[in-house]
Amino acid sequence: MGRGFAVLRKLLMCGKRSLVFPSEVQSSVPEGRIRVVVGKAKSDEEVVEMEAHYLNHPLMEKLLSHTGEEYGYSYQGALRIACDIHLFRYLVEQLDGRNPSAHYMDLPDLISNFSKSS
Structure with missing residues (x-):
């Protein structure tokens, strides 16, 4: 199975409504990119x-696993990642x-590097 299938599987694990965003963020997303909601609290x-293939990166997989533990694997709304927004932006920047x-x-190394750079 290819990378595209792995990304699709991750998107679908959040439920079939995971790609629904509020109307203000539904504007066109360039091919190969995805929008996610990031944050620990509402x-x-x-x-x-971000680039969709980043969902296959081991650090993203760990964040998604952590999110699944926190929110569960079946919820309505956009794909969510339970992570400090600044840490997430640092990861995407890397x-x-x-x-x-x-x-x-x-993940502990990433957090340590982020703390040093902040």
């Missing part, structure tokens, strides 16, 4: 656009920068 959630060390980091 009050600090933000919609973030992946966007094609930082080779990002591919070998574990």
Whole structure:
């Protein structure tokens, strides 16, 4: 099974309504990108656009697993990632920068590096 199937499987694990966003964020998303809602609490959630294939990255998989434990695997609304927004943006920045060390980091390493850079 290819990478595309793995991404699709991750999107579907959140329920068939996981791709529904409020009308203000339904504008066109470029091909190969996805919007996710990131935040630990409803009050600090933000919609973030990222490359869809990042969902296959081991760090994202761990964040999605953590989110599944926190929210459950069946909920209505957009794909959610339970993570501090600043930490999430740091992770996406590392992946966007094609930082080779990002591919070998574990979640505690990422958090440690983020804390040092803040």
